[in-house]
Structures are given as C-alpha cells and as structure tokens.
Amino acid sequence: DHRFLLDNIVMLSRTYSKRGDLRSAERFLMEGNALTTQNQLRLEEMGIYKELSKLYKRKGETRKSLFYQTKYIHLKDSVYNEVQTNNLMRLHAEGLEKEHKTQLAAQERTMQLKDESINKQRIINILIGVVCIFLSILIYMLIGIFNDRKRTNALLLKKVKDRTAELERNRLDLLNAIAEQGTTLIQLKSTLSISVKSMHELCSTEISGTPDADSNKYFTEIDGITRNVSRSLENLWLEQ
Numbered sequence: 001d002h003r004f005l006l007d008n009i010v011m012l013s014r015t016y017s018k019r020g021d022l023r024s025a026e027r028f029l030m031e032g033n034a035l036t037t038q039n040q041l042r043l044e045e046m047g048i049y050k051e052l053s054k055l056y057k058r059k060g061e062t063r064k065s066l067f068y069q070t071k072y073i074h075l076k077d078s079v080y081n082e083v084q085t086n087n088l089m090r091l092h093a094e095g096l097e098k099e100h101k102t103q104l105a106a107q108e109r110t111m112q113l114k115d116e117s118i119n120k121q122r123i124i125n126i127l128i129g130v131v132c133i134f135l136s137i138l139i140y141m142l143i144g145i146f147n148d149r150k151r152t153n154a155l156l157l158k159k160v161k162d163r164t165a166e167l168e169r170n171r172l173d174l175l176n177a178i179a180e181q182g183t184t185l186i187q188l189k190s191t192l193s194i195s196v197k198s199m200h201e202l203c204s205t206e207i208s209g210t211p212d213a214d215s216n217k218y219f220t221e222i223d224g225i226t227r228n229v230s231r232s233l234e235n236l237w238l239e240q
Contacts, residue, residue, distance in 0.1 A: 006032050006044035013051050017058070025055055042079050046072055 009032035016025035029052050036045040049072035056065035 002035055002039050003041050003044055006035060006041060006048065009035075010044075010047045010051055013055070017051075017055060022055060022059055025051075029055060042075060046075050046079065049075065 009028045013025040013028045029048055032048045036048060049068045053065050053069040
C-alpha cells in the first residue's frame with residue numbers, strides 16, 4: 001500500500017509542479033519523505049529525493065536542492081551496488097549450481113562406470129566360478145579314471161601273480177611228475193634190464209644144456225630177440 005501511495009505522491013507532485021503550485025507539490029513530497037522512513041522501498045525513496053531536488057532547484061533553494069540530490073545519489077549508488085552485488089551473488093550461485101551439476105554428472109558417470117565395472121567383475125566372477133566347477137568335475141572324472149585304472153592294474157597284477165603262482169605250481173608239479181617218471185623209468189629200466197639179463201642167461205643155459213637142435217634154435221632166436229630188446233633199451237636211455 002505504501003508503494004502505491006508513494007507512486008501517487010510522486011505523480012501528484014509532478015502535476016502540481018507543472019501547474020506551478022510548488023507549495024502543494026512540496027507538501028505531498030514531504031508526506032512521501034515521511035513515509036519512506038517507515039519501510040524499505042528504496043526505489044520509491046529515490047524518486048521522492050529526485051523530485052524534491054528538482055522542486056527546490058525551481059524554487060531557488062540551492063542548499064536544499066543539493067542536499068536531496070546528494071541523498072538521491074548516495075541511495076542510488078547504494079541500491080545499484082546492492083543490485084550488482086545481488087547479480088554477482090546470483091551469477092556466483094549459478095556458477096556454483098553449474099559446478100554442482102557438473103560434479104553430480106561426473107559422480108553419476110563415475111557411479112555408472114563403477115556399476116558397469118561391478119557388473120563386468122560379477123560376470124567375470126561367474127565365468128571363473130563356472131570354469132572352476134568344470135575343472136572340479138574334470139579333476140573328479142580324472143581321479144575316478146585314475147582310480148579305476150589303478151584298481152584294474154591291481155586286479156591285472158593280482159591275476160598275473162596268481163597265474164604266475166599257478167604256472168610255478170604247474171612247473172613244480174611237472175618237474176615232480178618228470179622226476180617221478182624218471183624214477184619210474186629207472187625202475188622200469190632196472191626191471192627190464194634184469195628181465196632181459198635173466199632171459200639171456202636163461203637162453204644161454206638152455207642152449208648149452210639142451211642137445212635138441214630145434215630147442216637150441218628156438219632159444220637162440222629168443223636170445224637174439226632179447227639182445228635186440230636190450231640194445232633198443234640202451235638206445236632209448238641214451239636218447240633220454
């Protein structure tokens with residue numbers, strides 16, 4: 001309300017000043033000057049000071065004109081310096097906001113790259129885990145194959161040992177059989193030799209003691225057969 005009232009006061013003072021009623025214009029401006037002490041409407045206050053300076057200049061009161069002109073200039077400098085400060089603060093704030101946005105964008109990009117790196121690392125870890133699982137399965141299968149081969153080799157070795165032991169027993173049995181056969185053959189040889197010798201002696205005795213020619217011929221043939229048998233047995237023993 002005061003701002004609109006001050007605007008009206010300035011317009012009325014200009015109107016009365018143009019009509020030449022400087023007293024009324026001064027009265028309105030002084031009312032406006034009193035209102036400026038109740039608020040912080042600096043632009044309207046600058047307008048009051050400017051109109052008072054013009055008014056007193058027209059009235060020829062140079063001191064008052066310079067006084068209000070000085071107040072106008074100081075207030076103008078103060079207001080516009082504050083405006084510039086506000087503009088600089090606004091620009092600084094915008095710069096900080098841009099910087100913060102840039103930092104946020106960089107942080108978001110960093111987080112995005114970090115997430116991508118984490119995802120890649122997760123995929124790599126999964127691949128490593130899968131490879132480890134396959135390697136574990138392969139190692140387990142190789143260990144199983146090795147154990148199977150080990151058991152197979154052990155069974156083959158046992159069979160070889162058993163077969164070797166069996167062959168050794170068979171060899172010993174064969175040697176025993178051969179030894180027994182040799183003993184039997186020796187006994188048979190001895191028996192046959194004794195028998196052949198007995199038959200030879202018997203034939204010689206019969207031949208020398210029997211005058212019958214047919215009997216002598218018969219015993220002579222038997223003695224020849226006995227000699228042949230004896231030579232055959234000797235040749236057989238020599239071959240053995």
